[in-house]
Structure formats: structure tokens, C-alpha cells
Amino acid sequence: MASTSFIPSGDFRTSYAADTTIFPTRTSRNFAIAGIALLCFAPQLFSEYWLSVSIQIGIFSIAALGLNILVGFTGQISIGHAAFFLFGAFTSAYVSNNFPIPVFFAIPLAGVVTALVGLIFGVPAARLKGLYLVIATLAAQYILLDFFSRAEWFSGGSVPASANPFSIFGYALRGDRQYFYVVLAYVLVSYLLVTNLMRTRDGRALVAIRDHYLSAEIMGINLTKYRTLSFGLAAFFAGIAGALYAHYQLVVSQEGFGIERSVLFLAMIIIGGTGSIMGTLMGTAFVVLLPESMEWISLHLKGSAIDHALSLNTNITFLREIAIGLIIIAFLMFEPDGLAHRWRQIKSYWKLYPFSH
Amino acid sequence: MNAQFLIQLLVNGLVVGTLYGVVAMSFVLIYKATQVVNFAQGELLLVGAWVCWALLVKFQLPFWIGMPLTLVFMFVFGIAIQVVILRPMIGEPIISVIMVTIGLSTVFQAALKWIFGVNPQPFPDVFTSKSIDIFGLQIQTVYIMSLVVSLAMMVGMAWFFRASKYGLAMRATAFNQQVAQSLGISVKTVFAISWAISATVSAVAGVVVAVVNGVSSGLSAYGIKVFPAAILGGLDSIGGAVLGGVIIGLLENIAQYVDSQFLHWGNLYEIAPFYVLIIILMIKPYGLFGTRDIERI
Numbered sequence: 013m014a015s016t017s018f019i020p021s022g023d024f025r026t027s028y029a030a031d032t033t034i035f036p037t038r039t040s041r042n043f044a045i046a047g048i049a050l051l052c053f054a055p056q057l058f059s060e061y062w063l064s065v066s067i068q069i070g071i072f073s074i075a076a077l078g079l080n081i082l083v084g085f086t087g088q089i090s091i092g093h094a095a096f097f098l099f100g101a102f103t104s105a106y107v108s109n110n111f112p113i114p115v116f117f118a119i120p121l122a123g124v125v126t127a128l129v130g131l132i133f134g135v136p137a138a139r140l141k142g143l144y145l146v147i148a149t150l151a152a153q154y155i156l157l158d159f160f161s162r163a164e165w166f167s168g169g170s171v172p173a174s175a176n177p178f179s180i181f182g183y184a185l186r187g188d189r190q191y192f193y194v195v196l197a198y199v200l201v202s203y204l205l206v207t208n209l210m211r212t213r214d215g216r217a218l219v220a221i222r223d224h225y226l227s228a229e230i231m232g233i234n235l236t237k238y239r240t241l242s243f244g245l246a247a248f249f250a251g252i253a254g255a256l257y258a259h260y261q262l263v264v265s266q267e268g269f270g271i272e273r274s275v276l277f278l279a280m281i282i283i284g285g286t287g288s289i290m291g292t293l294m295g296t297a298f299v300v301l302l303p304e305s306m307e308w309i310s311l312h313l314k315g316s317a318i319d320h321a322l323s324l325n326t327n328i329t330f331l332r333e334i335a336i337g338l339i340i341i342a343f344l345m346f347e348p349d350g351l352a353h354r355w356r357q358i359k360s361y362w363k364l365y366p367f368s369h
Numbered sequence: 370m371n372a373q374f375l376i377q378l379l380v381n382g383l384v385v386g387t388l389y390g391v392v393a394m395s396f397v398l399i400y401k402a403t404q405v406v407n408f409a410q411g412e413l414l415l416v417g418a419w420v421c422w423a424l425l426v427k428f429q430l431p432f433w434i435g436m437p438l439t440l441v442f443m444f445v446f447g448i449a450i451q452v453v454i455l456r457p458m459i460g461e462p463i464i465s466v467i468m469v470t471i472g473l474s475t476v477f478q479a480a481l482k483w484i485f486g487v488n489p490q491p492f493p494d495v496f497t498s499k500s501i502d503i504f505g506l507q508i509q510t511v512y513i514m515s516l517v518v519s520l521a522m523m524v525g526m527a528w529f530f531r532a533s534k535y536g537l538a539m540r541a542t543a544f545n546q547q548v549a550q551s552l553g554i555s556v557k558t559v560f561a562i563s564w565a566i567s568a569t570v571s572a573v574a575g576v577v578v579a580v581v582n583g584v585s586s587g588l589s590a591y592g593i594k595v596f597p598a599a600i601l602g603g604l605d606s607i608g609g610a611v612l613g614g615v616i617i618g619l620l621e622n623i624a625q626y627v628d629s630q631f632l633h634w635g636n637l638y639e640i641a642p643f644y645v646l647i648i649i650l651m652i653k654p655y656g657l658f659g660t661r662d663i664e665r666i
Contacts, residue, residue, distance in 0.1 A: 327483050341476070
């Protein structure tokens with residue numbers, strides 16, 4: 013179907029290949045390619061501030077993507093994602109500091125190691141249903157954070173660990189402008205990988221488990237294997253994202269990676285849409301931009317009556333947390349399929365325009 | 370010396386453990402009646418403690434007025450949460466419901482910091498704090514008060530489920546919602562009441578902890594410790610939750626003893642319950658008294 017240039021105003025798909033295609037029309041493919049090409053010029057066009065915001069969106073969206081495999085596609089929940097993210101960060105910093113391994117290889121290695129750690133916690137979880145898994149990941153969050161504060165050889169204990177800047181074969185990348193390309197490459201590869209995973213037999217098995225695990229089991233899907241697999245994949249992407257974050261910040265500390273951060277990752281995929289790959293990106297952008305925009309609003313309200321009434325400056329962190337919590341609740345109550353669903357509705361409206369009714 | 374230290378820790382563990390038991394009991398109450406895993410249980414403690422603190426300190430009310438007012442407030446508050454937030458979520462997948470309660474806990478946590486500040490506040494002296502001598506052990510009266518209150522709440526709860534009309538309705542609903550409904554039980558009311566009772570009981574526990582340690586956002590840690598306790602006892606067993614709470618409380622203090630006497634790792638006390646949690650999930654996921662899920666197709 014890639015031959016048509018616009019989405020036809022009906023369903024004309026006749027083969028499974030057409031049903032699982034990534035780009036339904038030529039135009040959508042061209043737009044995607046043009047968008048990526050445009051992003052390649054972003055470091056030249058964006059200011060320092062927007063560049064750092066977009067790097068953050070990129071990094072967190074990879075972690076959120078991993079969580080979405082677990083939550084959105086397999087129907088399990090994890091509230092220990094921040095700990096896995098942090099584990100990837102510490103691993104990559106540790107490996108590149110202590111072994112003659114360039115950062116280029118340390119990042120995927122951190123992903124693999126984090127996936128293995130994820131599997132350790134995932135093995136008890138695989139026998140359990142969603143509810144018990146949540147509690148197991150809660151324990152994972154606390155146990156891992158406790159491990160970081162104990163293992164000084166690994167994470168520096170209470171002192172933040174330092175991480176090397178990104179380098180490949182002796183050539184070191186300096187500054188945000190060059191690092192942007194690294195993040196962009198990782199985002200593209202991860203999103204492509206996961207999109208394709210969902211088109212394969214294994215991806216469909218995960219979705220079948222989410223929709224009805226008993227039926228899935230009866231159809232011959234090995235529940236334990238696939239639950240563990242999705243847990244490992246989630247940890248893998250968290251580890252990759254954490255490693256990218258470590259080499260972006262150049263220091264890794266436990267500060268700010270408690271349970272609140274795990275909730276933030278959950279917020280990203282709920283807002284974006286659980287079970288939607290592009291939605292993950294939208295949700296991450298939303299969650300990263302929300303505090304930034306709140307900061308901006310509070311800056312502009314400075315000195316006004318609202319500022320005095322709420323004393324915005326001192327309370328902005330609390331207001332931010334309240335906003336995140338309320339948005340999670342609101343999305344779950346009123347828009348459980350997230351921004352991705354809204355986007356699909358806009359598309360289907362225009363598909364039939366002007367005869368949408 | 371060491372033996373005395375151990376006994377002191379065990380008494381401490383028993384006191385803290387019964388409090389965990391009370392909170393776990395109110396957690397299991399919600400889970401059993403409404404199938405909601407409440408991640409905001411610790412925040413209910415916190416809300417109760419802060420409200421009571423505000424009534425006693427800001428409004429200068431005596432304790433015997435302030436405490437009942439707190440309980441009335443928490444009763445209404447529990448109903449409000451259920452009606453406004455959780456009733457629309459009935460029928461949604463369990464993970465959505467869990468995430469709603471996680472969202473709630475974030476909101477309460479931040480809102481309370483916003484309203485009352487981040488600094489811990491001492492609780493006004495409700496009882497003249499003394500220690501009394503029992504078998505050569507110095508035990509503070511607040512600890513005894515805490516133990517007595519916890520036990521009273523457990524007995525009250527047992528009576529409620531065995532003898533009262535609403536308690537029986539709640540058990541019926543937990544057993545089978547449709548059958549309960551067909552017998553004329555209003556499932557809606559049962560859901561609301563179970564939240565109200567859970568919030569009230571948690572608030573009592575919150576005030577008790579606050580009297581001993583002062584009010585701070587650290588109180589919500591009790592909500593997290595509920596998970597090891599409830600999993601140990603079995604998620605749907607109220608008696609199991611109480612026992613699980615006591616075991617976790619004792620275990621924490623034994624871990625502290627082992628740590629301070631032999632291992633010197635530091636902080637073992639805080640993390641030990643979570644290791645126990647993982648081990649229980651591995652070997653006996655339905656806990657000591659939980660019913661095993663058997664699904665019919």
C-alpha cells in the first residue's frame with residue numbers, strides 16, 4: 013500500500029503485509045524522512061536551552077519506550093524503572109572508567125547488563141500476575157537504590173560517580189551539539205527496533221498476553237518466557253537510556269531517582285498512550301515540557317497577585333508534582349488511551365473531511 | 370547488656386509491628402472489598418496526622434475534640450476519594466486502577482508538603498511522656514498507648530466483620546459482588562464505606578506514630594512497608610495482614626540488632642523487609658493465609 017500517497021477514506025487492506033506496514037502511505041514515509049533530516053540540522057538551529065530539552069526528551073523517551081513494552085504491550089506494571097535507569101547509568105560509567113572500553117561500546121554493554129539484572133527481578137515476577145509484579149518491582153527499586161548507596165566501588169557511594177564524555181575510537185565528542193546526534197541515533201534505532209518487534213511473532217505474543225493471558229497460554233504461548241522477556245527488554249532500554257544520560261551529564265548521582273522518577277516514567281506512557289510507540293515520544297515530550305512551561309509561567313506571573321497568593325517561587329516543585337499526579341489521574345479517567353488516541357482521532361477526522369458524519 | 374538491647378529492640382519491633390499490622394489491615398480491607406491495590410495508604414496516614422496536628426496546634430483544640438474531628442474528616446475524605454476518583458474507574462483494567470492510586474499518592478504527598486512545609490513538626494504532648502519499668506525494661510508510656518490503640522483497633526475490626534451488618538455486607542461483597550447485589554446489598558455503599566473505614570483506621574495509626582515521632586512526610590513510609598506485610602500474610606487475609614505486620618516489625622528490629630552487633634553494614638533495618646518480600650514472592654506468592662487464585666475458563 014505504500015504506493016498511495018494519501019490514506020484512503022476506507023479500509024482497503026488486502027494482505028497481512030499491508031496491515032503491519034510501518035508507513036501506510038508514501039506521504040507519511042516522506043514526512044518521516046523529512047522530519048529526521050530536519051532534526052539533523054537541529055543543533056545548528058536550536059538554542060542551547062532547547063537543545064538540552066530535546067536531548068532530555070530523547071533520552072527519557074528511550075526509557076519510556078522500554079516501560080511501554082512492559083506496560084503497554086505485555087500488560088505488566090513496573091514501578092522500579094528509575095532504578096534500572098540508574099543502574100544503566102552507573103554501569104556505563106563504571107565500565108568506561110575502569111576498563112579500556114570506549115564509551116561507544118559501554119552504552120550497549122550497560123543495556124545488556126541492566127537487562128540481566130532486570131531478569132533477576134523478573135524471574136519471580138514472571139510467575140506472578142500484574143498485581144504481584146508491581147510489588148516485586150517496588151522491592152527492586154528499594155533494593156537497587158540501597159545497593160547503589162552501599163557499593164562504593166561501583167557507584168561511588170554517597171559521592172556522585174563521574175562518567176567519561178562520549179568517545180569513539182579515540183575521537184571524543186564535545187558539548188551538547190555533538191551529543192545530540194548520538195541521542196538521535198539511539199532514539200531512531202530503538203524506535204525502529206521496537207516498531208519491528210511488534211510486527212513479529214514475539215511482539216504479537218506479548219500483545220496476546222496483555223489481552224488475555226489465559227487464552228494466550230492455551231494457544232501455546234509460553235507465559236513465563238514472554239513475561240520474563242518483556243521485563244528484560246524494559247530493563248534493557250532503561251539501561252541504554254541511563255547510560256546515555258550518564259555520558260550526557262558526566263556525573264551520575266542517586267539524587268532524584270527515587271520512586272517519584274519511576275512514577276514520572278509511568279506518567280510519560282500513560283499520557284502518551286500505553287501500547288502506542290509514537291505516543292511514548294509524545295508523552296515524554298509532554299512530561300519534560302510540563303515543568304519547563306510551569307517554570308516559564310511562574311516567571312511571568314512574578315509579582316502578580318497569583319504569585320503572592322500561592323508563593324509560586326518557593327513552591328514550584330510541589331506544584332509540579334501535584335500537576336503530574338493530577339494529570340496521571342485525569343488521563344486515566346478521561347483519556348485512557350492517551351495523546352496517541354487523540355492524534356488518531358484527528359487523523360480519522362481528516363480522512364473523511366468534509367464528510368466526516 | 371546485649372540481651373537487654375535485644376529485648377528493647379524486640380519490644381520496639383512489636384510496637385512498630387502492630388502499627389504495620391493496623392495499616393496493612395486497612396490496606397487489605399480496601400483490596401478485599403474493592404479489588405483496588407492502594408498505593409496511597411501511607412498518604413492516608415499522613416493526611417490524618419497532619420489534620421490532627423493542624424487542629425491541635427493551629428486551632429488550639431483540646432485532644433478530645435481534635436481527635437474525633439480528625440476521624441470524622443477522614444471518614445468523609447475516604448468516601449470522597451472513592452466516589453470522585455475510584456468509582457469511575459470500576460471495570461477498568463487493574464493496572465489503570467493501580468496507577469490512579471499511584472497518582473493520588475503523588476498528589477497528596479506534594480500537596481501536604483505544600484500546605485504544611487517540608488520540616489517535621491513535633492506533636493503536642495497528648496500524654497505526659499514517662500517511662501515505666503516493666504521487668505527491668507524502660508518502656509515509654511507512648512509505646513504502651515500505641516500498642517493498646519492498635520490492639521483495640523484490631524479487636525474492633527474483628528467485631529465489625531463478625532457481628533455488624535455492614536461488616537457482613539462487606540464480607541459478602543468480597544466473596545462475590547453479583548451474589549451480594551442480588552441479596553440487596555448496595556455494593557456502591559460497601560465500596561465507599563470500606564474506603565472510609567480504611568482511611569479512618571489509617572488516620573488513627575498516623576496520629577499514633579505522630580505522637581511518638583512527630584509529623585513528617587516520612588510517615589508515608591508506613592504505606593510502603595504495608596506491601597511486605599500484606600504479601601507475607603496473603604493479600605486477601607485480614608488476620609494475615611496483622612500477623613505479617615508484626616513479623617515485619619520484629620524482623621526489622623532483629624535485622625538492626627544483627628547489623629549493629631555483627632555485620633556493621635548499616636541501614637540493614639530499612640531494606641530487610643524488601644528482601645523478605647522478594648523471597649516470599651519467589652517461594653510462596655500467596656503468602657501465609659492468602660487464597661490461591663484458581664481461574665475457571
